Structures are given as structure tokens and as C-alpha cells.
Amino acid sequence: MTGNGKGPRTSAAGKAMSIFRAFTGDQLELTLREVCDRTNMTSSTAHRWLQDLVAHGALVQSPSGRYSLSKLMWEIGTRCPRASIMREVAMPFLQNLYHITRGHVLLAMPAGDEALLVERLSKSLPVKPVGRVGGRLPLHATGVGKAILAYSPADVRKRILSRNLTAYTCHTITSPQRLREDLAGIRERGYATCHQERQLGVDSYAFPVFEYGTESVVVAAVSVLVEVRSREPDGLLDALRPAALQISRALRKLPLHHPFDGL
Structure with a gap:
């Protein structure tokens, strides 16, 4: 997956899902760098998407700058x-x-x-x-x-x-x-x-x-x-x-x- 405009184009839904999938294992919070490493997005692309997801209530950003899934995502997940x-x-x-x-x-x-x-x-x-x-x-x-x-x-x-x-x-x-x-x-x-x-x-x-x-x-x-x-x-x-x-x-x-x- 690419987020820098090079290679196959990734849809908006694909970019969002790649970020959600980055929150795997026992690690509940991720830094911008960790998200980049797990999604292959550039820093600018990942930051833009992370901020957009925070604005829409899907993610929460801590004072230290780390990101985590929001209560809204937990609520949606329980409906599976x-x-x-x-x-x-x-x-x-x-x-x-x-x-x-x-x-x-x-x-x-x-x-x-x-x-x-x-x-x-x-x-x-x-x-x-x-x-x-x-x-x-x-x-x-x-x-x-x-x-x-x-x-x-x-x-x-x-x-x-x-x-x-x-x-x-x-x-x-x-x-x-x-x-x-x-x-x-x-x-x-x-x-x-x-x-x-x-x-x-x-x-x-x-x-x-x-x-x-x-x-x-x-x-x-x-x-x-x-x-x-x-x-x-x-x-x-x-x-x-x-x-x-x-x-x-x-x-x-x-x-x-x-x-x-x-x-």
C-alpha cells in the first residue's frame, strides 16, 4: 500500500482501514512513526489521515501525541x-x-x-x-x-x-x-x-x-x-x-x- 501518490492508487476507505488495522496485538497506542511503519504511508499522508479520523471521532490523540481507537470504534465493534x-x-x-x-x-x-x-x-x-x-x-x-x-x-x-x-x-x-x-x-x-x-x-x-x-x-x-x-x-x-x-x-x-x- 502506498500513501505518497506513487504506485497503485489506494482508496479513501483503504487508507482508513490500513490505519485501523495498524492497531493490532497488545499495543493500544501508536505514534505517528509507528503508524507509518505499519501502513507504508508517508509521514505527511499518515498525519493528515490520523487528524481527520480524530476529527470524526474514530481515533483519540493523547497529550503525548499518541493515537488510540475511540469509544465509538469499540461501540461499533460490539455490533459485529x-x-x-x-x-x-x-x-x-x-x-x-x-x-x-x-x-x-x-x-x-x-x-x-x-x-x-x-x-x-x-x-x-x-x-x-x-x-x-x-x-x-x-x-x-x-x-x-x-x-x-x-x-x-x-x-x-x-x-x-x-x-x-x-x-x-x-x-x-x-x-x-x-x-x-x-x-x-x-x-x-x-x-x-x-x-x-x-x-x-x-x-x-x-x-x-x-x-x-x-x-x-x-x-x-x-x-x-x-x-x-x-x-x-x-x-x-x-x-x-x-x-x-x-x-x-x-x-x-x-x-x-x-x-x-x-x-
């Missing part, structure tokens, strides 16, 4: 039907899972080549999970991500496996062949495990959630994160398995007008 319906349907089962396991409980949905964290129920543990609600998680290095990736269409798996896989820790699987074998194992046993692959000191166990209760369309994944070797996995799996099935069955009862085909 797919994510809000999924969260509302899953919440009773997530709360029950949290009370049973007393670990970090995550609900994520497919979002392109990543997983979108829709909900997280947490408690005070020695190690806090990476990621906040509304943020993206890698498919190859998280429990929810691998549960989604294992049951994603073959072209999605092929695309992810063809990339250079980011190593977040020394335990992250970065070999395409090893990841391919891991995904096959997930499909065979029905759940994903992630041992310190995204964050040191954290183990994750995850089950996929399927639309209409079938294994044809994966629409989400639910996981429990615990401190390494602090819990027996069998107890976590016994709590996770019915939670994922119950969410799938609850979705099946809905008269869906917004198919959960990813974001």
Missing part, C-alpha cells in the same frame, strides 16, 4: 453479529468451564490466517496469557489456533504451512512437516495441545467448535491455559470436551442469519 452471537451463546459454558478448571479460559474464532480472541475469562496466575479480547493469535503456536487450523479447509492449512512460521519460544513448532504431523494428530484425537509454544510457562488445551454440531465447518475453538505441569491434563480435557460440544449444540439451535464462515 458473528462475534457477538458466538460470545453470547458460549458464555454460560465458558463460565462453567472457568469455575471447574480455574484456569484462563479462551474463546477464539477464525479470522483470515489468524484467530480472533472473542472472550477470555482469567484469574490471577503466576503467568498471565498473551493476548487481549479483540486481538489476534497465531494459528500455529496457540491451542485455539491449532484447533482451528487442524479443521480448516485444506487450502488454509497449505497457505499457513508454506510460510515462515514465527518462533515465539524455543518450543514453537516452526517446521512445516512437524506442524503437519501435529495437525494430523489433533484431527485424530479431537483436541489440540500447546506446550509453551506461544508463551513460556503456559500450557494450553483446546477443542474445536463446529457449526451445526458437525465436523464440516470449524467456527471457533475453546481452550484452557494453565501453568506448566500445574494440572493433570485428563481433568482439563474432561471439562473442555463437553464445553465445546455444548457450544456446538447451542449454535445448532439458532436460526442463523450470519453464517460463521470466519472474519
Whole structure:
């Protein structure tokens, strides 16, 4: 994307969306320089667009000059039907899972080549999970991500496996062949495990959630994160398995007008 008049012309909507997409991960505020780096806009172009978005209430500029998304953007985001319906349907089962396991409980949905964290129920543990609600998680290095990736269409798996896989820790699987074998194992046993692959000191166990209760369309994944070797996995799996099935069955009862085909 270019913002200096050279190369392919970018529409006004495209420029605005590139700025909104710059606010990813756990970084809630960005400087002008950071926005330029993430959008490939020149400083003058980015500054002009940032100021325009501030004037229209989409962004807020702090006294230090940093930019953040406004409450208006949060309000608009909560109206996303797919994510809000999924969260509302899953919440009773997530709360029950949290009370049973007393670990970090995550609900994520497919979002392109990543997983979108829709909900997280947490408690005070020695190690806090990476990621906040509304943020993206890698498919190859998280429990929810691998549960989604294992049951994603073959072209999605092929695309992810063809990339250079980011190593977040020394335990992250970065070999395409090893990841391919891991995904096959997930499909065979029905759940994903992630041992310190995204964050040191954290183990994750995850089950996929399927639309209409079938294994044809994966629409989400639910996981429990615990401190390494602090819990027996069998107890976590016994709590996770019915939670994922119950969410799938609850979705099946809905008269869906917004198919959960990813974001």
C-alpha cells in the first residue's frame, strides 16, 4: 500500500482501514512513526489521515501525541453479529468451564490466517496469557489456533504451512512437516495441545467448535491455559470436551442469519 501518490492508487476507505488495522496485538497506542511503519504511508499522508479520523471521532490523540481507537470504534465493534452471537451463546459454558478448571479460559474464532480472541475469562496466575479480547493469535503456536487450523479447509492449512512460521519460544513448532504431523494428530484425537509454544510457562488445551454440531465447518475453538505441569491434563480435557460440544449444540439451535464462515 502506498500513501505518497506513487504506485497503485489506494482508496479513501483503504487508507482508513490500513490505519485501523495498524492497531493490532497488545499495543493500544501508536505514534505517528509507528503508524507509518505499519501502513507504508508517508509521514505527511499518515498525519493528515490520523487528524481527520480524530476529527470524526474514530481515533483519540493523547497529550503525548499518541493515537488510540475511540469509544465509538469499540461501540461499533460490539455490533459485529458473528462475534457477538458466538460470545453470547458460549458464555454460560465458558463460565462453567472457568469455575471447574480455574484456569484462563479462551474463546477464539477464525479470522483470515489468524484467530480472533472473542472472550477470555482469567484469574490471577503466576503467568498471565498473551493476548487481549479483540486481538489476534497465531494459528500455529496457540491451542485455539491449532484447533482451528487442524479443521480448516485444506487450502488454509497449505497457505499457513508454506510460510515462515514465527518462533515465539524455543518450543514453537516452526517446521512445516512437524506442524503437519501435529495437525494430523489433533484431527485424530479431537483436541489440540500447546506446550509453551506461544508463551513460556503456559500450557494450553483446546477443542474445536463446529457449526451445526458437525465436523464440516470449524467456527471457533475453546481452550484452557494453565501453568506448566500445574494440572493433570485428563481433568482439563474432561471439562473442555463437553464445553465445546455444548457450544456446538447451542449454535445448532439458532436460526442463523450470519453464517460463521470466519472474519
